[in-house]
Ligand SMILES: O=C(O)COP(=O)(O)O
């Protein structure tokens with residue numbers, strides 16, 4: 276039985292909030308605006324960079340016409356920083372090794388800009404695990420539209436499908452694509468776990484291989 280697993284990135288495999296906040300605050304400093312807390316910036320993460328910058332700009336009452344320019348500035352600060360403040364969540368490497376040894380095929384479907392996603396995957400030695408990476412700017416649509424998730428699975432061998440993520444957006448994406456969804460509870464979700472549709476939730480990535488097997492048997496495989 277071939278199993279294909281697609282993962283979200285920010286808040287699921289990696290805790291990138293400090294790097295995202297640092298890039299945002301460098302952009303704000305250039306506009307003469309005081310820094311936001313990591314928690315505040317994290318609350319704006321999930322729908323991709325353009326939405327993050329839009330929310331930050333609204334919060335800081337910046338002129339909306341600056342949006343394209345401030346997106347570019349935030350992304351270039353993010354890319355220049357080299358992911359130094361980003362950490363892989365505990366247990367992720369072990370889980371990925373086990374799943375790979377079991378023959379699972381794996382991909383990434385993130386709303387992060389795709390180049391930034393490739394960069395962080397390389398820096399953290401996560402790139403070799405993933406045969407497909409789709410970012411927030413890879414297609415005209417982004418999550419929660421199911422198109423990027425479908426495109427990621429289509430780039431992997433055929434098999435039983437599972438999506439793993441941390442947010443309301445990931446849950447909606449999985450629902451719209453009719454794919455079983457594993458919810459990591461320690462990422463950047465904004466609502467209670469029981470308010471987010473999911474197949475199985477987990478708070479420690481070490482259990483991933485076990486709950487992948489559970490999700491497959493729950494879906495009749
Ligand atoms: O960049 C974002 O807004 C979120 O990225 P994610 O889809 O990997 O959680």
Ligand SMILES: [Mg+2]
Nearest residue numbers: 283285286441
């Ligand atoms: Mg996420």
